[in-house]
Amino acid sequence: MDDVRRTLEEWINADDDKCRQLLVTGFHGLFRAYKDEYYRKVARSADLWIPDGIAPVLLARLNGLKGVERTPGMDVMKMYMELANEKGYSSFFYGETRQVLDKMKENLEKDYPNHKIAGMYAPPFKAVSEEEDEKIVGMINDSRADIVWIGLGLPKQDIWGYKRKEQLKAKAVIGIGAAFGFIAGEVDRCPDWIGKNGFEWAYRLAKEPDKLWKRDLVEAPQFLWHVFLERTGLKKYE
Template identity: 35%
Template sequence: MSSEHALSLQNPAHSFEPAQLVEPDEAAVPPPSVDVLGVPLALTTYERAMEWIDARVETGEKGYVCVAAVHTVMACQEDEELRRAVLNSSLTVPDGQPLVWAMNALGSNLPSRVYGPELMARHCERSARTGTRIFLYGGRNQGALVQLALNLRRRYPGLKIVGGYSPPFRQLSAEEEQGVADEINRSGADVVWVGIGVPKQEKWMAAMRDKLDAPVLIGVGAAFDFHAGLVAQAPNWVQSLGMEWAYRLSREPKRLWKRYAKYNPWFVLGFARQWAGARLGV
């Protein structure tokens, strides 16, 4: 594998009910889901999702996790490859607050979303205690990836980051893909965190799943930029109002305005039809 983007990162010398001990085989079973515009979203919490990840690591059963916001759900309506990748995931969690509201409107009782950056932070904290080995795939460039690794190590002493790779902004050749797979497999990673954005990360996980030994792959999009300190996260009160999209739009209007102008109204109209159909029993 070319060394241009590869990075050696070896370390130098709210839930439905109270947390309970769960056997790995039981925890590895995906939770039930609710269909929102054709995308099954897991009825889960941070704790339950992390139990699932840890159980898969322990049993060695392979899978991948999609972290879905409204953008993901609506992009699935017009991108068949993305739709297949999401539908074939082992677990798709509701990252966006509007998706939690939609699930609850259909009769669920989810207390909160499973926000990708927060899931990554909580599981890294957990991994520092359990010894779970992680690989970082993504980042704007190698410098951003290095900063991400440094920040995670500072926040979670003992975290085992066993490798990283910042891919170029183009499709990898078959030879490059195999080189990446070999690098990840040599690292002995248990979990591969993938931060290359929707829809690339979902398609990458689906395509690479059989080539990788790591039990769990998790696509978390902008989490890499947030944890590297390159992009500011919306305040908690903004997130709780489901207005994180507006905050991000104010920070990156040129890149994001088309996405939100198209997908947000489309989601509201599409879900209104689904909700009305559910109420009428059709």
């Protein structure tokens, strides 16, 4: 986590105008990248990729990468908020509902009073047109936020960041999934001991079965099957 903190601070203080992209994903993102060529391009273009989940950590270790640790997106966001509270950095939040954003704003202002909330936007429950999307980018740029947090769900949040980072004036764009709901208190986060033992997925599945059953009960076994094929040499992957 210290490396992530250092990297974000370097990005924020960089002299260039580049908006960098940080991807935070577990097996779901890896499996999506396998199935979807465009998302694979998105993932490969990221400036930094963080394993949010035990599956990518174990896969990295199986492939000889040592020192890889599970780094939940919520922990990344909390670390940044602590840093921003020290340094006065700012954020723009794009995603979720107005109710969630308002509650998140209330909690962030209470816990991190020196962190600046530059702006928030809850998208409509319909497809956003190109013109509307351009206005959202303009809104974010006008806010002069250091970091843009996207809570649109995977893969939408990462694809949006990939498509718009060349236009964004922020220093980084980060898709953060369920973290908005966690901070707002709308979604319960699993106890630390469950997460550290690799079972956050089971805890969240029990809490949100309608939302997560397909991902965890259909796609997860398929992902494990492809890992088996790769490890046994029965199939090669890019």
